[in-house]
Amino acid sequence: GAVVSQHPSWVICKSGTSVKIECRSLDFQATTMFWYRQFPKQSLMLMATSNEGSKATYEQGVEKDKFLINHASLTLSTLTVTSAHPEDSSFYICSAPDWGNQETQYFGPGTRLLVL
């Protein structure tokens, strides 16, 4: 089946630094990718929709200047958490719909971010 990878799988950083998370579709092209955030014992919350070749669409309450998204190619989207703070510590997961298959979304393995 289709595979989505994320890198890094976990990261620890100091408050005030920026962290980049990559999401790649390994064996299919994705013009759209989604970024979710999951706090401990909570559900996944959509942060933004990443669109190849155009600006990302952010959900209400998500700061676009803080969570920078770049969909550089049909297989890569990046999420950069700028000036990270401890409250940004979370599990970040990307997904990509496989338009050529059953239009199901495939999730990456997630990135655990801990901001000290």
Next chain:
Amino acid sequence: GQQVMQIPQYQHVQEGEDFTTYCNSSTTLSNIQWYKQRPGGHPVFLIQLVKSGEVKKQKRLTFQFGEAKKNSSLHITATQTTDVGTYFCAGGVDSGYALNFGKGTSLLVTP
């Protein structure tokens, strides 16, 4: 906006007992998907339902999509310890669009 409510939040069963989790949407869905997330893991796709009144089975798991396409259920027959995890439903407005996840039902199965 669209909301997906899921109940119960937690369920603790003895191995061999049945388990059901329910999802309800405030709006009509084009499709509903179910995911399982093991502790520390990422959501794994289980199934997608598209048609009104659709019922699909995967071994001991039975998935239903309501006639009005606003509710869905996942039923596990004779639970096993390997069924432990959090089950999420996720409603889609249209194919390929972002999903709205329910809060999940955490299932604990004790031998």
